[in-house]
Amino acid sequence: MAGFYRAFAAAQAAKLAAAFRPRPGPRIDENLPYDLRIGGSVLFENEVPFIIAAGVGHQVRKPAGGVAKIAAYGRMPADGNTIHRCYLEADGGEELFLQAITGPDGQPIAGELRLFRLFREIMPATPEEWSVWLPANPDDPSERYLVGYRQLDVPDAADASRPQASYARMWPQGGPDQVAPITLEERLNADPFGSDTVVVMHQAMLYGRALPRPETLPPGTPLPDELVWLQVSEYPDRAMVQLYAGLALEPGDLRVVPPSA
16 A cells, blocks of 8 residues: 555554554454455466556556455445445555445446546645646536546656546446536445544546557457546645556455454
C-alpha cells in the first residue's frame, strides 16, 4: 500500500500491538464474500489472467510473490448493493485493493470481483484546479468536468499535454455527455473488531477500454478490458484525485488463507 491507506493500517497496527486490543463486539468482517478477512492472505494462484493481462499491456500486474495480506477493509452502500474493498499489503509497495460487490441478499454479484492498482495521484491546490475534476457550480447543467464525463483522457505521466489513453464511461455507458459523480461513503477499518472506524467520502466514476490484440496471443483468447476507477476522495487529513487501473478476476483465480487469530 501507499499514501493514506498504508499510513492508516500502519498506525492502527502499532496501536493494537502496544495495548490490549479493544473488542467491542464480533468481528466486522464476518461473512464477507470469498471468505475475505482483515489479516488474512490472498493467494493469486491462477497465473493465466495475469499472463494475458501482461501480454496486452494491462496496467494491473500480479502482486509480487503472488500473495498479499489484507491490511484494511472498507465497505460502501451503493443503490442497495454493498461494495467491499480489501486493501492489500504486498512486496513492492504498490497500493492495491481487491473489490467485490454483493447484492441486497448478501451474495456476490457475478463479474464484480476486481483487482485495482493505484497508478496516478493528483492533489489539486486551487479552486480552478479542482474544477477540472468536480463541478464548481453544481446548478449549472452546461458545466463540464472529468468525474462523470463520457470520456476520460488520462494524460501521459511525462507530458501532461499528451493523452496516454482514453477510456469510456461505464456507469452509465450511454446517456448525456456529463453525469454527476457517484457519491460513496466508505467506512474503513484496520482493526477487525471495528474500534478504529474512519469515514472517507468519494465522488467517483468507472471507466474502461478494450485493449488491442497482440499477434503473440492465439486467436480466440479472451482479452481483459482495462478499467479505470476515478475517485476524488476526502480523507481525514487531505483530499486528492486517485486513478486506479482495474482487472476483472474470477473467484477461482485466488485463494484466501484466514488470519491466524
